[in-house]
Amino acid sequence: MIELGGQQTPAPAAGDMIKDVTEATFMQDVVDASQTAPVIVDFWATWCGPCKTLGPMLETAVAKTKGAVTMAKVDVDQNQRLVQALSQQGLPLQSIPTVVAFVQGRPLDMFQGAVPASEIDAFIKRAIEAAGGDASGGLDEAVAAADEMLEAGAAQDAAETFAAILQEEPHHARAYAGLVRSYLALDQVEQAEATLNGAPVEISQTPELEAVHAQIELAKQAANAGPVAELQAKVEASPDDHQARFDLANALHANRDVEGAVSQLLELFRRDREWNDGAAKTQLFTIFDALDAKDPVALAGRRKLSSMIFA
Structure with missing residues (x-):
């Protein structure tokens, strides 16, 4: 997970923060780039009236983050194969403007049509929080320590530490995911699934919980795997x-x-x-x-x- 806080670095130039992206550069400028910081993708067209209003508002909102997010602009008419491929992967792009937040290589959140500036700011804030963590200070340090326990094979100790963190901060996505991973390491797949199902709805779509959901599915499949x-x-x-x-x-x-x-x-x-x-x-x-x-x-x-x- 990428930590966005801490030592400050100079804000990137506007050309680095806002780019016109094509099918040829989508992997590099969106999928790969979103591993480091969220990428807000604006799917637009020259004939789209609302796009002309929304585009500048998005650029202004992205610029205010001083590099915490970047923006990719995709002209749907000029990149029809890309749009078709993304649609086949489950991304609804039948209506424009469509704005999608990519975090850690995959779409996390989206909206369609022109919206007020306040909603754009809230949308970008959610993307930043999803990429940068949802707790601070000692809790993050405690999570890092529990992660080390889990990697060292002390799954039970890690589970107890993650559970203690959640007593203080029930919405800590990393801690929730860590607790689920601990149960998986203990071969307690049902307990892992029950824990995931009990996660607060506010964090249920975060990358951390999406990842452990996939890990649970793979653990179930492993039980029936052949030689x-x-x-x-x-x-x-x-x-x-x-x-x-x-x-x-x-x-x-x-x-x-x-x-x-x-x-x-x-x-x-x-x-x-x-x-x-x-x-x-x-x-x-x-x-x-x-x-x-x-x-x-x-x-x-x-x-x-x-x-x-x-x-």
Whole structure:
């Protein structure tokens, strides 16, 4: 997670904060850039009357953040393939203007049509808070300490620490996610799911909780995963057996070979992207969401999948 507070740095130039983005630069200027700070994407068109009012208001609001967010402007008429691909991934772009906040590589929040300046400011504030944390001072330090416990294998101690933090700040998304991850590390999948379901609605859509939701889904699948060797042999004997390849990917992931699982799912998507209602793409997004936003497997996998989608 990116901390936006702390040491101040000079505000970036306006040209760095507000860019015209095309299909060719979308991955770099939106998806990759949002790993560092939120990117507000304005989907507009020259013939759109409300766009002419909303665009300058967005630019003003973004400029006020002094680099805490950046803005990408996408002309939908000039980038129809990009718009179509994003729509196929579940982003509703049938009406413009549409404004989407990308945080840590994926869309977090959006609105359509012209809105008052106060609503724009609130929209941007939510994006900044989602990327920068929702607690301060000692609580953040306590969360970092609990994270270290969890990484060291002390899942029970980590769970107790995360629970104590939530007693003080029930809306701390990182602590809630940490508690869920602790239960998963203890193989208490049902408790992890119950904890996630009990999260306050205000933080239910944060990247941290979206990630542990994906981790829970993968943990459930792991319980039913088949033997890797048998599935590998089945795929080698029949490369077009899509179900076997999908099952192999799940088995590899259950055995902590995340890169291998992603590779098999990408190959399945390459062979038949529509198989089983796009199951390969859906599973890839679940794996990516479960990983840290800067995980090299997630970054490389997202890039490869996007290149296939846009091809």
